[in-house]
Amino acid sequence: MANKPPVVPSPHDLLWGLTPQQLPADAPAWAHAALARNAPVVVRRAVAEPGWVAVGVRGVAREQRFAMWMPLTLMRRCVRPEAIARAQRWTCHKHLQWPALRALLYLAPQLNGMHLNWGVTGSLGFELASGLTAAHAASDLDLLIRAPQPLSRALAKNLCDLFDHAPCRVDVQVETPQGAVALREWGNGAMRVMLKSNTGPLLISDPWAVQRTAA
Missing domain, CATH: 2.30.30 (SH3 type barrels.)
Incomplete structure (x- = not known):
């Protein structure tokens, strides 16, 4: 084998x-x-x-x-964040009234229906994966969308509109092969966006392109 x-x-x-x-x-x-x-x-x-x-x-x-x-x-x-999303342990969390958990209950079926490769990060992701207390009632919801292929700006804007209806602030990072960009920045149509790369932040017009311009 x-x-x-x-x-x-x-x-x-x-x-x-x-x-x-x-x-x-x-x-x-x-x-x-x-x-x-x-x-x-x-x-x-x-x-x-x-x-x-x-x-x-x-x-x-x-x-x-x-x-x-x-x-x-x-x-x-x-x-990985995607495994946390697939496990859906938030459905049996003892504090389902927390805004971040209610946001997950609201968003998960829609993101799954769009066949996005997404996951939960931040303090809530840490707690859901480890069982150790890390989040609290005022925690934001941090998500990741894995995008090995380009994510259109139109889809990014539609996703931002969806997240705006969640019961708490939702911070979403789009993970590209080059690094991560904020979904909201990409969806807002800026000419260049900030890419978080392993070597530091970069200003770039296409997060999926190999050629990049240093910030």
Whole structure:
């Protein structure tokens, strides 16, 4: 039987396998506490050496974020935003009255009906995937739309109109092979949009083009 190809983590993926013992000497106490409770780390956007991945440790407070590098050999599990969306664990969340959860209940059937490759990120995605408390009643909803092929500006605008009817603020990133752009910026028809790439932000007219103009 052929071996499965190794998983290549992407930004926003959640990875398990890092323990407090692997943290660098300058890691804060809250980062040790987070990994001690089996919290995953979040893949961040940066250029990594072969065999490594750029990650961030999340603490309980919003300002508690610790950037570091993780050897891929430590990775035991990888959960992508799309897998969080497919699992639909928000339907049995104990706080279904939260606006972000009501927004998911409203949006998920419509996004699935449009056959979009979408996922949940941010604090709510972290909580739904890990079972650890990370979101709260005032949390926004952060989504990702995977778009290996160009997403038309017309569709982007229609999606923005859909999200405007959600019961909370919805922040949507469109992931292209080159990096990520804000859906709203792409849908608003700007001549150039900000692309978040592994090497830094870029101003670009076509997020799917290879040729780019540095910001």
